[in-house]
Amino acid sequence: MGEIWTILDHDRGDLKKVSLQMMTAARKLAGELGHDMAAVFLGSGYDAAKDKLGRYGAVTVYVAESEDIDGYLVQPAVEALARMVEEKSPDVLLFASVPMGKDLASALGARLGAGVLADVVDISADGDRLVCTMAVFGGAMNTTCKIKDSPQIVCVKPNAFVAEEAPGEVREERIEVSVSDEAKKARVVERVQQEAGGRPAVEEAAIIVSGGRGLQGPENFRLVEELADVLGAAVGASRAAVDAGWYPHQHQVGQTGKTVSPQLYIAVGISGAIQHRAGMQTSKTIVAINKDADAPIFGLADFGLVGDLFKVVPALTEELKKRKGG
Amino acid sequence: MNIVVCVKRVPDTAAEKKLDPNDFTLDRDSVESIMNPVDEYGVEEALKLKEAHGGEVTILTMGPEGADKNAVRKAIALGADKGVLVTDDRLHGSDALATAYVLALALAQVEFDLCILGSESTDARTSLVPQGLGQLMGMTALTDVKQLEVKDDSITVQREEEGGYAVIEAKLPAIVSVVKGINEPRYATLKGIMGAKQKEVQVLSGDDLGIDPAMVGLEGSKTEVTEATPRPPKEQGELVKDEGEGHVKLADFLQQNKFI
Ligand SMILES: Cc1cc2nc3c(=O)[nH]c(=O)nc-3n(C[C@H](O)[C@H](O)[C@H](O)COP(=O)(O)OP(=O)(O)OC[C@H]3O[C@@H](n4cnc5c(N)ncnc54)[C@H](O)[C@@H]3O)c2cc1C
Numbered sequence A: 001m002g003e004i005w006t007i008l009d010h011d012r013g014d015l016k017k018v019s020l021q022m023m024t025a026a027r028k029l030a031g032e033l034g035h036d037m038a039a040v041f042l043g044s045g046y047d048a049a050k051d052k053l054g055r056y057g058a059v060t061v062y063v064a065e066s067e068d069i070d071g072y073l074v075q076p077a078v079e080a081l082a083r084m085v086e087e088k089s090p091d092v093l094l095f096a097s098v099p100m101g102k103d104l105a106s107a108l109g110a111r112l113g114a115g116v117l118a119d120v121v122d123i124s125a126d127g128d129r130l131v132c133t134m135a136v137f138g139g140a141m142n143t144t145c146k147i148k149d150s151p152q153i154v155c156v157k158p159n160a161f162v163a164e165e166a167p168g169e170v171r172e173e174r175i176e177v178s179v180s181d182e183a184k185k186a187r188v189v190e191r192v193q194q195e196a197g198g199r200p201a202v203e204e205a206a207i208i209v210s211g212g213r214g215l216q217g218p219e220n221f222r223l224v225e226e227l228a229d230v231l232g233a234a235v236g237a238s239r240a241a242v243d244a245g246w247y248p249h250q251h252q253v254g255q256t257g258k259t260v261s262p263q264l265y266i267a268v269g270i271s272g273a274i275q276h277r278a279g280m281q282t283s284k285t286i287v288a289i290n291k292d293a294d295a296p297i298f299g300l301a302d303f304g305l306v307g308d309l310f311k312v313v314p315a316l317t318e319e320l321k322k323r324k325g326g
Numbered sequence B: 001m002n003i004v005v006c007v008k009r010v011p012d013t014a015a016e017k018k019l020d021p022n023d024f025t026l027d028r029d030s031v032e033s034i035m036n037p038v039d040e041y042g043v044e045e046a047l048k049l050k051e052a053h054g055g056e057v058t059i060l061t062m063g064p065e066g067a068d069k070n071a072v073r074k075a076i077a078l079g080a081d082k083g084v085l086v087t088d089d090r091l092h093g094s095d096a097l098a099t100a101y102v103l104a105l106a107l108a109q110v111e112f113d114l115c116i117l118g119s120e121s122t123d124a125r126t127s128l129v130p131q132g133l134g135q136l137m138g139m140t141a142l143t144d145v146k147q148l149e150v151k152d153d154s155i156t157v158q159r160e161e162e163g164g165y166a167v168i169e170a171k172l173p174a175i176v177s178v179v180k181g182i183n184e185p186r187y188a189t190l191k192g193i194m195g196a197k198q199k200e201v202q203v204l205s206g207d208d209l210g211i212d213p214a215m216v217g218l219e220g221s222k223t224e225v226t227e228a229t230p231r232p233p234k235e236q237g238e239l240v241k242d243e244g245e246g247h248v249k250l251a252d253f254l255q256q257n258k259f260i
């Protein structure tokens, strides 16, 4: 019987939502494949993660705590993981399909000569192989892919699965981490958090409210931020808004920005050019607010509101606040 | 300081894509191709570093015959010194890590201090190549770089991370992948475009690089595509014209769908 591992994405023990989503997917797959399920904690701050892991049904947790894993980019974690894989021969490894998870997956795959799939939005089992679905060409096509040999390394996109609780007993196994000097080549000098007020990051958020050129100036992004905050959403932006200097590039959605598929995407004053759609058209529910009834974004929208954003958005924010309060 | 920029030729975003029904690879003849848009920022960063530190900029691509046209040539027109195209029928269908394997062998033949890639390609968007390349070459790979500074033999970058960034320090030679925010690419001049036609693009085969055929192509890749289908067109939902009550209807919609 093989093992299916979830490599936890966390910030010093604060588990990202995608970790719980992956554990839910892993549990289902473990059943289908007849595998045991385990989670892998790399880095520091395990104690903060412990309780949550139990609630989402971790059976075994391999804890590889090390300051070096946080202090140097990628390589210390890859060394530790490679050693664990060689010792325990898991059949499946799930990583979060975010920059850090993909870096680890790619480096590990290259090191072990294993196959890696990224940006996976659905997984099922066919015999002993995983069948993974992903969107390519900016969401214009769906493909399914398999990995030919074991271990199968899969990067799971945030929000692809809905996390479900399944309380279970956690069995911890401490892993000795010894990091070679060779692995300490990319030193983290500092980490800078820029996101105001605990607003989620675009790549992980379940809801995104994005603003475009229709906002007419940087000061009006406030309207988008206020709407985002009532919904607990991240703030996105079109390239036109980013290139005009109204909002930082890190928030850009689209072909030359982030590819996202949140539960809900609200486009405010965005026309819906193909390069923008390429980054968001796989969102589960899409809402568009635009004064031009012919804007292409409406072609994707589950709900389109033709109107002046300067009237509609503040009124919507107030309305939602009222309903949440009552 | 010598720099290699890896660029990929990808189908134009606006073009309709066709896949080969047998092996699900892209029918590249059927669509207009462009340089992977993010790679333009890699080229620009290399040209800026060359202006500041001297040295040569080499453009490397792997792809079918003629893959240099809209990618390598364009970079040369912008100011890069030379180009290398790795092409071989046996490479057809290589996945991201098989591509990294080929690029690693090609890079082993060039003396460089820095290798720059784009953070991801628009067609497959895996972002797996840069880190895979670092691993295979035993070199530090710094991904998603939004600012970069080189001093003597060290490099300091700002790396985009969720909700912020990290400052990372490493030694050269190194590999970096860049994001769009890093710079403002220049436009080619007519003189540059004319000049690029004179320059030679070196063409290398799998044998020139000593490639193990068992590591590349559809057969050698560790992953396989088993099905590809166009995404079904989305049905347009409700369209409401605001006549003063639009926000209430939208709030109803959001509430019905349990977003509040
Ligand atoms: C290689 C390449 C890569 C690109 N990558 C990206 C990318 O990653 N992301 C991206 O977004 N774009 C990208 N683009 C740019 C893209 O083509 C569009 O130019 C861009 O998306 C337009 O942004 P926008 O919708 O905000 O602006 P516009 O197209 O100008 O649309 C503004 C919209 O606001 C509406 N509006 C104006 N005033 C109001 C009002 N008061 N109330 C309501 N609505 C109003 C208008 O009706 C209009 O539809 C790329 C382009 C290229 C060539």
Ligand SMILES: Nc1ncnc2c1ncn2[C@@H]1O[C@H](COP(=O)(O)O)[C@@H](O)[C@H]1O
Binding pocket: B006, B007, B008, B009, B036, B038, B039, B060, B061, B062, B063, B096, B099, B103, B116, B117, B118, B119, B120, B121, B122, B124, B125, B126, B127, B128, B129, B130
């Ligand atoms: N065939 C290729 N030839 C040269 N560079 C490539 C190739 N494929 C990918 N790259 C580089 O790797 C980056 C990331 O691509 P990917 O990992 O495919 O998303 C691209 O932006 C390119 O710089």
